[in-house]
Structures are given as structure tokens and as C-alpha cells.
Amino acid sequence: MLLLGACAPQPGISDNQRREWGLQPIIGNFAPDRGEGGKYKLRERVFFSFTLSQPGYVTLVTMDSDSTTVVLERNVQLPAGRHTFPLATDRNAQGQATYLVVPPLGPSRFRLLYTSTPATNRELFRGKLSNEEFNRHTQAYLSEAPVRDVAETWMEAVQ
Numbered sequence: 001m002l003l004l005g006a007c008a009p010q011p012g013i014s015d016n017q018r019r020e021w022g023l024q025p026i027i028g029n030f031a032p033d034r035g036e037g038g039k040y041k042l043r044e045r046v047f048f049s050f051t052l053s054q055p056g057y058v059t060l061v062t063m064d065s066d067s068t069t070v071v072l073e074r075n076v077q078l079p080a081g082r083h084t085f086p087l088a089t090d091r092n093a094q095g096q097a098t099y100l101v102v103p104p105l106g107p108s109r110f111r112l113l114y115t116s117t118p119a120t121n122r123e124l125f126r127g128k129l130s131n132e133e134f135n136r137h138t139q140a141y142l143s144e145a146p147v148r149d150v151a152e153t154w155m156e157a158v159q
Helices: 015-020 131-142
Strands: 002-004 027-032 038-041 047-052 057-062 069-078 081-085 099-101 106-115 148-158
Touching: 027 038, 027 106, 027 148, 047 057, 047 106, 057 131, 069 081, 106 131, 131 148
Parallel strands: 002 099, 038 148
Antiparallel strands: 027 047, 047 081, 057 069, 057 106, 106 148
């Protein structure tokens, strides 16, 4: 079971960043199951769906309201097509793995990273990061892959 905190959504990846980072349109339709900006009560489950136009590796990262980053999934190898996190094959002692919404209340930001080869830098996305640092970590994470993409979405925890 993974617990999700909240944070203020920031602007997504800009067109300039997409060009600077050499991103290609691989990820599509990345959103929580209630749609971008969907509202979830505390302790409710949330799933994230997305499509990939080609096979590769994906990493799911969130940033909490205090700027703490958490890696929810790392280097998950997936074929092209439609997917949902957590994967149906993800299991824990209680059965199906799940993401649960937890305090604080408010919006939460999520970033899905695609690489055509597995990313090797596991030291990124640790601790409290500013928006600029979050972007630098994202760029560094993607830098080794010849083909890369990023998508961003958000949801809101409510009472």
C-alpha cells in the first residue's frame, strides 16, 4: 500500500522544456481515474492510466505540499498500449497493491517519466525539491535515454 500526500499543482512541462529536454510524444492520456484535477476523499483508492506509443520504461513520481518527492514506481518495463498504475500484477501482503489518498488535503502533483532504456540514477527525486530542482532532477533522470518523454497530472484530496 502506498500513501499519497497533497501538494499545490505547478504548471506542467512547457513547450520550451519539451524542446530543451528532447522529449518525444510517447506518453498519452496520463490522468487519475477521475480525470485530471479529480477529487478523492481521504483513504480512497486512486489509479493512474496512460498510454505508451512504444515500449519502454516508466517512472511515476509525486511531489508533496512540503516539496518532498516520492517515487511511486521506478523503471517499470511496459509494452506499447494502455496501462494503469498500480499494475494489476503489483501485489503486497494484502493482495492488490493500491495508492491511498492521505492528508494533507489539497491538490497533488504527479509526473510520469518515459525512457527507452532503463534509467540508472537512483539518487534522484529524494528529499525536498523546489519546482526548479524537480525539473533539474527530471532532466537528469531522462538524460541517458535516447528516447524520452514526460507527462504531468494532478488530483485533489478532499474531506
